[in-house]
Amino acid sequence: MIIFGKHIIKNLHKITIGGNGVFLLLLSIFLPVTASVGLAKKQDTKKPVREYVMTINRSALAVVDSNVVVSLQMTAIQDVPPTQVVVLAPVLMDTLTQRQVEFPLVFINSRTQQIYFERSLKKEYPDAIAVQKKRGKNLNIDYLRSTRYEPWMDKAVLKLRKQSCACSNMKDRGEEIIASFGKEEEVVPEIKLFPVYLIPPADNEVKVREEKGSAYLCFEVNKWDIKPDYMSNPTELMKIHNSVNLVKNDSDVTIRKMTIEGYASPEGPEYKNLILSENRTAALKSYLQATQIAKNINVEAVGKGENWEGFVNYLKNHAEVPQRTKLLSIANGYITNDEKEQQMRRETPEGFSYVLKEVFPALRCTDYTVIYTVRPFTLEESERVFETRPVNLNLSEIYRLADKYAHNEEKYYSIIRKAYMLYPNDSYINLTMAYLAIRKGEADEASEFLSKVGDCPEKMLNEGIVAYLKNDLENAVRLVEEAAKKGVKEAAAQLEEFSKIKKP
Numbered sequence: 463m464i465i466f467g468k469h470i471i472k473n474l475h476k477i478t479i480g481g482n483g484v485f486l487l488l489l490s491i492f493l494p495v496t497a498s499v500g501l502a503k504k505q506d507t508k509k510p511v512r513e514y515v516m517t518i519n520r521s522a523l524a525v526v527d528s529n530v531v532v533s534l535q536m537t538a539i540q541d542v543p544p545t546q547v548v549v550l551a552p553v554l555m556d557t558l559t560q561r562q563v564e565f566p567l568v569f570i571n572s573r574t575q576q577i578y579f580e581r582s583l584k585k586e587y588p589d590a591i592a593v594q595k596k597r598g599k600n601l602n603i604d605y606l607r608s609t610r611y612e613p614w615m616d617k618a619v620l621k622l623r624k625q626s627c628a629c630s631n632m633k634d635r636g637e638e639i640i641a642s643f644g645k646e647e648e649v650v651p652e653i654k655l656f657p658v659y660l661i662p663p664a665d666n667e668v669k670v671r672e673e674k675g676s677a678y679l680c681f682e683v684n685k686w687d688i689k690p691d692y693m694s695n696p697t698e699l700m701k702i703h704n705s706v707n708l709v710k711n712d713s714d715v716t717i718r719k720m721t722i723e724g725y726a727s728p729e730g731p732e733y734k735n736l737i738l739s740e741n742r743t744a745a746l747k748s749y750l751q752a753t754q755i756a757k758n759i760n761v762e763a764v765g766k767g768e769n770w771e772g773f774v775n776y777l778k779n780h781a782e783v784p785q786r787t788k789l790l791s792i793a794n795g796y797i798t799n800d801e802k803e804q805q806m807r808r809e810t811p812e813g814f815s816y817v818l819k820e821v822f823p824a825l826r827c828t829d830y831t832v833i834y835t836v837r838p839f840t841l842e843e844s845e846r847v848f849e850t851r852p853v854n855l856n857l858s859e860i861y862r863l864a865d866k867y868a869h870n871e872e873k874y875y876s877i878i879r880k881a882y883m884l885y886p887n888d889s890y891i892n893l894t895m896a897y898l899a900i901r902k903g904e905a906d907e908a909s910e911f912l913s914k915v916g917d918c919p920e921k922m923l924n925e926g927i928v929a930y931l932k933n934d935l936e937n938a939v940r941l942v943e944e945a946a947k948k949g950v951k952e953a954a955a956q957l958e959e960f961s962k963i964k965k966p
Contacts, residue, residue, distance in 0.1 A: 521640040534605035542572040551623040559903025651962040656952040659897040662890040669836040686741040688749040715834045719760040725769035727822035740765025769825040785813030905931035919948035
């Protein structure tokens with residue numbers, strides 16, 4: 463029984479061959495499964511070959527109602543051995559950017575393999591066409607599928623990729639272009655792209671990191687002593703405890719200090735609220751240092767007074783607050799904070815009543831930050847840290863790890879993508895993300911990344927390639943020429959590729 467899985471599509475390699483509507487699939491005749499290993503190896507050296515003949519009678523591409531429709535009419539001529547299957551994969555591809563859409567597969571089966579497909583593979587490939595080739599009879603195959611039209615498809619061609627499979631042994635049988643939107647006599651040159659990225663230099667500076675959070679402790683009116691069991695305090699104190707422990711239990715780091723900043727809500731006299739926030743923050747510092755939460759940790763405490771910034775941000779993001787526009791105007795006014803409170807009470811009674819109950823309690827918060835340093839890591843250690851605490855790595859350590867998987871595109875991309883999430887504004891990582899976007903043919907995405915890259919010749923080369931992908935050949939050549947003058951060696955190769963394009 464043949465074993466057949468989703469790896470079929472992944473293993474379809476790109477081997478361009480010629481053809482006039484007729485192609486050959488070479489299927490190997492294997493010995494029975496019970497053959498000895500030694501005999502099987504010997505057989506590999508003198509493997510009898512069977513030609514599998516198929517003709518393509520009709521192939522067409524058309525845009526219908528915002529969809530690209532693929533229509534094929536093929537005839538399978540030669541029989542399929544009992545233990546084998548022929549697999550056809552129609553693919554719509556832009557040969558310049560390698561962007562592509564894969565259509566459902568066609569399985570040409572022997573009787574045995576047709577039964578196996580119905581029992582074991584039909585659920586895995588619900589959209590596939592599976593047909594049985596009866597011995598001695600030609601088999602006509604009609605194929606009609608569609609996909610959503612996208613502008614890049616105007617330059618695409620329809621390729622038919624081919625494989626044969628016997629006893630789990632997948633063999634690529636090449637591919638050929640069978641249809642296109644362009645004129646048949648017009649030969650479009652294949653343009654290779656040479657985007658670049660830079661590896662950041664080794665970073666030997668001390669790595670300083672922060673673990674941040676906010677706690678909303680409850681106090682009795684006009685008091686500041688910490689009551690661990692009061693209202694929601696057990697939960698809020700546990701939040702601080704967990705944040706500190708996350709760092710404290712990491713053997714790769716050293717805690718420098720902890721800072722806490724306490725805020726009061728904007729009701730009542732401002733001077734009293736400042737004193738209240740200072741006393742409550744000082745009380746929290748004493749409590750943390752007296753318990754296991756922050757014992758032996760240097761804690762800096764600051765009372766910040768009324769939390770007007772938090773109030774303004776809340777109003778900006780919550781349209782449901784009554785009289786929000788007027789409240790926001792008053793909060794941003796150039797008067798004292800006490801005058802703002804009085805004006806809100808007078809002019810927005812409904813809104814002020816709402817914020818007293820629904821908004822101000824959340825403004826009585828304490829922001830805390832654990833500041834720590836991280837030791838450097840070897841390549842082997844970086845792999846472990848990247849999976850557990852990637853924030854502890856600097857960019858040069860992450861790039862060194864990514865380089866280990868330079869030949870594994872999926873793994874490399876996942877590492878760089880996570881690095882981008884950690885350092886979204888870094889020039890090096892944005893240049894690399896642009897490089898990867900260009901390789902996928904995503905010009906707009908590449909432009910977005912390049913907008914966050916500082917001026918450099920490598921950025922200029924990538925911008926030139928993006929201009930080419932957007933059909934702006936004039937700017938593409940200009941930018942790449944500038945990059946070449948500045949010493950980017952890949953720019954010369956890119957200019958040579960551009961020279962293949964016919965000028966209009």
